[in-house]
Amino acid sequence: MQRIITRNAAAVQGNWQKQLxxxxxxxxxxxxxxxxxxxxxxxxxxxxxxxxxxxxxAFIDRMQTGDAxxxxxxxxxxxxxxxxxxxxxxxxxxxxxQSAVPGLLHKYRSRVLLILKGGCAVNCRYCFRRHFPYQxxxxxxxxxxxxxxxxxxxxxxxVILSGGDPLMANDRHLAKLFAQLATxxxxxxxxxxxxxxxxxxxxxxxxxxxxxxxFAKPVVMVTHINHPNEIDEAFxxxxxxxKQAGVQLLNQGVLLRDVNDNADTLCALSNRLFEVGIxxxxxxxxxxxxxxxxxxxxxxxxxxxxxxxxxxxxxxxxPRLSREEAGKSSxxxxxxxx
Ligand code: SF4
Numbered sequence: 001m002q003r004i005i006t007r008n009a010a011a012v013q014g015n016w017q018k019q020l021x022x023x024x025x026x027x028x029x030x031x032x033x034x035x036x037x038x039x040x041x042x043x044x045x046x047x048x049x050x051x052x053x054x055x056x057x058a059f060i061d062r063m064q065t066g067d068a069x070x071x072x073x074x075x076x077x078x079x080x081x082x083x084x085x086x087x088x089x090x091x092x093x094x095x096x097x098q099s100a101v102p103g104l105l106h107k108y109r110s111r112v113l114l115i116l117k118g119g120c121a122v123n124c125r126y127c128f129r130r131h132f133p134y135q136x137x138x139x140x141x142x143x144x145x146x147x148x149x150x151x152x153x154x155x156x157x158x159v160i161l162s163g164g165d166p167l168m169a170n171d172r173h174l175a176k177l178f179a180q181l182a183t184x185x186x187x188x189x190x191x192x193x194x195x196x197x198x199x200x201x202x203x204x205x206x207x208x209x210x211x212x213x214x215f216a217k218p219v220v221m222v223t224h225i226n227h228p229n230e231i232d233e234a235f236x237x238x239x240x241x242x243k244q245a246g247v248q249l250l251n252q253g254v255l256l257r258d259v260n261d262n263a264d265t266l267c268a269l270s271n272r273l274f275e276v277g278i279x280x281x282x283x284x285x286x287x288x289x290x291x292x293x294x295x296x297x298x299x300x301x302x303x304x305x306x307x308x309x310x311x312x313x314x315x316x317x318x319p320r321l322s323r324e325e326a327g328k329s330s331x332x333x334x335x336x337x338x
Contacts, residue, residue, distance in 0.1 A: 016202040017170070020121055023056045027078055030055065034073065035066045047078035050291055051130045054123040059199040062229055071227045071259045075124055081294035082125065091131035093287045095326035104146040108330060111158040114146055116177070117168035122199045126256060126295045128287035128324075129164075147180050157188040167196040171207040178215055189217050193252075195224040197238050198231075204238035213245025222281065226253040226260050228272040236276040243277040250281035253319065255302055256295045263308040270309070270317040280319035285334065287324060303336055 024030050027045045028038035030053070038045065055076040063070045105113040123130075150156050159181060169177070181190060192212075196203045212219045221242060225231065239249060251273050253260065260266055270280045283306070286296045302321055309318045322331040 016196075016200050016205070019056050019058060019200050019202060020168075023054050023121065024060060025052060025054050027053050030060065030073075030077065033060060034063055034070070036068055040068075041077075043080035044078055047080060047082040047291075050082050051078070051125065051127075052123060053078055054121070056121055056199045058201065058234070059122060059230075062232055069258065071265075072229055074259050075126070075226065075256070076122060077125070079125065079294065082291040084293060085290070086293035089288045089290045089293050091290050093128055093289050093326065094324055101145045101149050103143075104149060105162075106149075106156075110155055111160055112146075112150060112156050113160045113162045114143075114166075114177075115163060116161055116166040116173075117164040119168055120163060120165040121168065121196045121203075124195070126254060126286060126289070126292040128289045130289060130291060143177055143180050147184070150184055154186045157186050158191060159184075159187065160191045160193060162193050165194050165196045166192055167194045167203055167208075171205060171211060174208070175211055178211060182216060187217055189220060190215065191220040191222060193222045193224070198223055198225055198235060201232075201234035201238040204241060209241050209245045212242065212247050218248060219246075220248045220250060222250045222252055223278060224253065225251050225269065225273065225278075226256060227265060228268040231272045231276055239276045239278060249278040251278045251319075252282035252284060253280075254284045254286060254295075255297045255305070255321075256286065257297050259295070261297045261301065261305065263305055263312065266305060266309055267312050270313055270319070274317055280317055282331065283319035283321050285321070285323040299334065303334060306334075306336060 024033075027041065027048055031038045031041055053076065059072065059076070063072045067073070103115045105115065107113065118132075120127075150159065161177075167174075178190075181187060212221070223239075243249060253269065255261060260269065266283070273280055283302075285299065285302060286292060288296070306318065306321045320331075321334040321336070323334065325332050
């Protein structure tokens with residue numbers, strides 16, 4: 001039987017930074033919490049050397065006790081498969097490791113990515129940036145070089161805050177950055193790509209809601225959710241506050257083998273997202289990053305799944321199946337007629 005725990009009062013009010021500091025990094029501890037025997041996972045646990053494990057308690061609380069195949073656990077637990085070297089899977093699948101100026105990536109003509117923080121609240125095993133050299137791309141607290149770069153290029157009208165997870169920056173830091181962004185006359189909108197409110201809903205503080213809601217230009221938040229079980233009551237309430245403040249909410253997910261690669265789960269995800277005020281935006285094919293080949297879903301299967309979604313859902317709840325390719329000027333939509 002599915003066990004989905006809604007947040008308790010303590011977690012709701014808890015300080016998000018404290019929850020972050022107390023994130024579980026020991027796979028054996030995580031397994032024991034879920035009633036699983038760590039000795040059965042010895043080879044898997046060794047994969048933490050390739051990419052550390054990190055998962056906040058509020059996310060663990062949504063996993064099912066005793067289920068080694070829980071779709072949320074699978075996204076965060078190191079796996080022996082990560083040692084498999086698969087042809088075509090590289091450390092830099094999107095050709096991102098060279099940045100224009102420290103902390104800034106200029107991949108698309110009208111948009112730039114600002115890398116605010118090198119870390120995330122959760123380490124997703126399939127992450128395309130699991131080998132990203134964050135230490136060489138830290139802008140620190142001073143945005144002047146990045147802001148000057150944007151100011152000199154009027155064609156850049158959207159700034160995307162990324163990471164790691166940009167909401168790892170505290171509210172004071174974010175307020176300083178937004179004050180600098182406000183000086184850019186060409187700016188049409190700011191977009192925030194984040195998974196932090198999903199794994200720690202308490203990250204949506206009153207200060208953050210006020211900051212985003214009062215910015216002079218529209219703010220879009222793109223959450224990263226792959227499975228309906230990731231959406232609990234605490235997250236729902238956090239999204240409600242952002243929505244009330246005028247933040248546009250979208251979701252992008254990744255199609256992951258044995259996590260969400262079936263039509264029932266994807267339909268449930270779209271419906272659940274809509275219930276909490278978020279529109280499904282993208283469903284990405286896996287980026288072919290070294291260590292994540294066991295998550296890959298074949299393109300033919302992905303297309304068949306999307307076709308099923310079109311039969312079962314209104315069009316606005318079907319995410320765009322796409323992939324990101326190094327050097328391309330935009331995401332590449334997958335042709336559903338293939
Ligand atoms: S939250 Fe996003 S950037 Fe961070 S580890 Fe997960 S997939 Fe990667």
